[in-house]
């Protein structure tokens with residue numbers, strides 16, 4: 001039985017841990033090139049699907065998309081990795097996105113689940129909103145072209161693969177991977193449906209050229225939209241610790257074999273260091289020798305386990 005801790009009894013940090021903004025800046029050449037390629041094909045695109053991580057529905061979407069790619073095109077926001085979030089929060093998040101950001105079409109998906117109802121609802125939704133839109137130069141086209149955009153590692157390629165597998169029963173064709181930056185250029189369009197013909201363009205994940213906000217950058221890092229080693233595993237783990245304490249989420253205490261919550265990743269455990277590996281959005285720390293943390297990510301000798309961090313903690317927004 002997990003012990004209960006009272007947030008009020010602790011003097012937890014009130015401010016997000018500071019890290020140098022440059023560590024959160026990642027805009028390599030392939031992102032710049034990819035953005036230009038995406039802008040060039042816009043006239044042949046009927047609908048833009050923006051994929052984002054469902055754990056951070058209000059943070060980290062790239063404003064460049066809204067300004068330069070979405071414009072007046074029909075737009076669907078796909079919040080992927082539904083399995084890592086808390087289902088009961090979904091209606092509230094959707095309502096908030098609609099009222100505050102005027103986003104009408106929000107779909108939650110699990111890009112790893114062929115039975116996902118959100119994925120299955122996408123094709124009818126695309127057909128419906130494109131039919132009811134002004135297609136300009138493509139008014140007579142019978143096929144539908146859809147561009148998938150989003151920040152890195154949110155599951156863009158996985159969603160396309162899964163749609164192809166659901167609708168066409170074909171094997172996955174696009175490479176996917178747990179580290180941000182797998183897709184590095186605009187891909188040839190892929191058929192995902194036959195009647196009507198729907199094609200999708202996969203694109204590289206694109207971040208903003210500079211970081212506006214440290215906390216937003218850390219949230220993106222925590223969801224693995226930035227590569228861990230660039231930001232620093234300790235900084236990411238420390239932000240997670242800050243976040244969990246701030247929101248009174250203390251399951252980590254038991255998982256890590258602590259007596260009580262701790263608020264300083266450095267003081268939490270100075271000697272024993274877990275060989276660690278943080279991967280694919282769900283942070284996982286494994287006992288391998290491949291990536292060794294030089295800092296005290298583990299508390300009191302316990303390793304943060306995959307099971308713990310894979311559990312939905314909360315929406316990270």
Ligand SMILES: Nc1nc2c(ncn2[C@@H]2O[C@H](COP(=O)(O)OP(=O)(O)OP(=O)(O)O)[C@@H](O)[C@H]2O)c(=O)[nH]1
Nearest residue numbers: 081111153154155156157158176177181182183205
């Ligand atoms: N838990 C979970 N993992 C997912 C889901 N969808 C995709 N993934 C995983 O997330 C990681 C990134 O998936 P990709 O499809 O490569 O993401 P992407 O947005 O195309 O990434 P880039 O091409 O690097 O921008 C992979 O390890 C996938 O297996 C999901 O719904 N839930």
Ligand SMILES: [Mg+2]
Nearest residue numbers: 156157182183
């Ligand atoms: Mg990809």
